[in-house]
Amino acid sequence: MNTIDLNDIPRLKEESMKAYQWLVEKYPHFDDPINVTADDSVLFPIRWKTKISNAIFEWVISDMGSVTLRLGEVEGNRRNPAPIFYLSLRKSEEGTLVWTDPDGNYVSFPHPTILEDVKTRVRLYLDSAS
Template structure:
């Protein structure tokens, strides 16, 4: 993998916003959001999302569990425990992807082991659901 430089930061932020918009459309926030600032995420226009401060967070409910999406401006996406459980310091991720730069200077979404992942792509839904189910089965 190739190291990042300052010229990569605008691309990372742009890609993070693109992925945020896709995730929010696919996994809308809960009706009762965690904070007043989060209650309006789904109503923001594309121009307004560009002015959001990172990390961008919102809660969802899946299989009776409250989970939180976290999108950073450095090209990482995390699904972790939400609600009161998520208030613990650094709750373990249920699902995680990050942008990595190849030796050729190209960026690819990868899992924690460094394997390329098609993202954002509808095929990722199955992996996300499997990770959520794995967490639920473990509690």
């Protein structure tokens, strides 16, 4: 992987916005999103709570190309709760931005398979917490 530099920042923001638009369609706001204004202007990081499997989770999208799903109900852990699902943008050897999982594996995103992956990770978390 190549190093991301200052010239990549506009593309990172663009890809982060695409991620937000796709995810919010699949996982609608359960509350008022943080940093999305009434006129739909967006300031990063974008945060919103959503309900998945009758539990509340929070999506966080950064302008530097990261997507995180974390616990949304536990206010005491709100500052840095462990991620349930995480992707980040990296620069490939060819110089293009690609989404990767925490292990650095390429992930096709946005793609419908992400929905199943999120569902599986949420299920694993809920099963382990009960």
